[in-house]
Amino acid sequence: MKVLLATEKPFASNAVNEIQHIIESNGFQFDKIEKYTEKSQLIDAIKDADAVIIRSDIIDKEVIDAAPQLKLIVRAGAGYDNVDLSAATEHNICVMNTPGQNANAVAELVFGMLIYVLRNYFDGSTGEELRGRRLGLYAFGNVAKMVAKIARGFDMPVYAYSPIMTEDDLRKEGEYGVIPANSAEELFDNSDIVSLHMPLLEETRQCVNYNLLSRLPQDGILVNSARKEVVNEDDLMRIMEERPNFRYITDIKPDKHEEFAAKFPKRYFATPKKSGAQTSEANINAGLAAARQIVAFFKKGDETFRVNPK
Structure with missing residues (x-):
């Protein structure tokens, strides 16, 4: 079971370390792609992932089509309009957010x-x-x-x-x-x-x-x-x-x-760039919540924060 952390705008390093610890301590494989500049890089990284944690990264139909094993997308944050919910539902992929963390x-x-x-x-x-x-x-x-x-x-x-x-x-x-x-x-x-x-x-x-x-x-x-x-x-x-x-x-x-x-x-x-969630505390809160939701989804079938229809 592979969990990918895909963030063009990375989490703080301490948040990444905590996310990795949660994922690996529960027996899952952890991989990450940060500061990528081309969509093709994301597509290549996600092709064998079972779950992905993202921030404002765009997960559209092309990305979803390229990930046949993908079962779960977790947007670390409240908004999720950067994910194609219809395409996710068509592929039987659960999409979650992490409300309240930011x-x-x-x-x-x-x-x-x-x-x-x-x-x-x-x-x-x-x-x-x-x-x-x-x-x-x-x-x-x-x-x-x-x-x-x-x-x-x-x-x-x-x-x-x-x-x-x-x-x-x-x-x-x-x-x-x-x-x-x-x-x-x-x-x-x-x-x-x-x-x-x-x-x-x-x-x-x-x-x-x-x-x-x-x-x-x-x-x-x-x-x-x-x-x-x-x-x-x-x-x-x-x-x-x-x-x-x-x-x-x-x-x-x-x-x-x-x-x-x-x-x-x-x-x-x-603001020069969207800054609402740009605090170390929010970074950690949203990232860790996403990691815990992935663990709960695969171990308990927990879909509490699902945002797309089944």
Whole structure:
């Protein structure tokens, strides 16, 4: 039984060592490919693997077709739109993610970016504070819950809307102290800052549009640590052109990054590379969770975190 760790952007070395220990101590063979530059290298490495751990690596139909022994793909992280779920299901391959392992790292980055921008990139000029600003959370999964916890320390009222949770569901999450919104429109109506935390699905693609953005105040702030595709970039550009104090903060460079940067240099910030999960703690948490899920899958048939249909 061969387990492949395939990461174009590698885990920290101590995380790799721990992953290898978990795999080998349970009687499986461990192999890895890191910092590869060609898809052909991934295809060659995966052709005799029974399971693979990936990060943001693309596992499409071509890669899956080249791996006849593959039974399990584990995405070390929450999002899994980099895996062709239909192709995996057709080949009877289970696809899992590791929800929650990167949540704190992403949540802390949300506030790091907000403070950086509100303090004018620490250029010494007079900035602004977070205290008292209404924070809206669009979706309420693991990351959003951590954002809500941190926001309480800033004395921020927190609203939350989830398409898959009712208002009663949100009220039951009492430890997070959120005020439920019954629609995305209501969320934006009641927020000064909206932070996006939804996965990329067909129903969420470009769901943040002009109608929603126009409901934020003139100096509203949109924060995106989810996926670039959930925002309609043309609509966002229009709002920022109409409102000279509107700001966009993102951990994922939009397709129109150069245009945003040129037009709104003081009101637009994007991290040079996606950084939400880039902490040593998140590296270790997600990698070890992936390794343990592989062991549980092959030894116990555990498919707890399966994300594709059988």
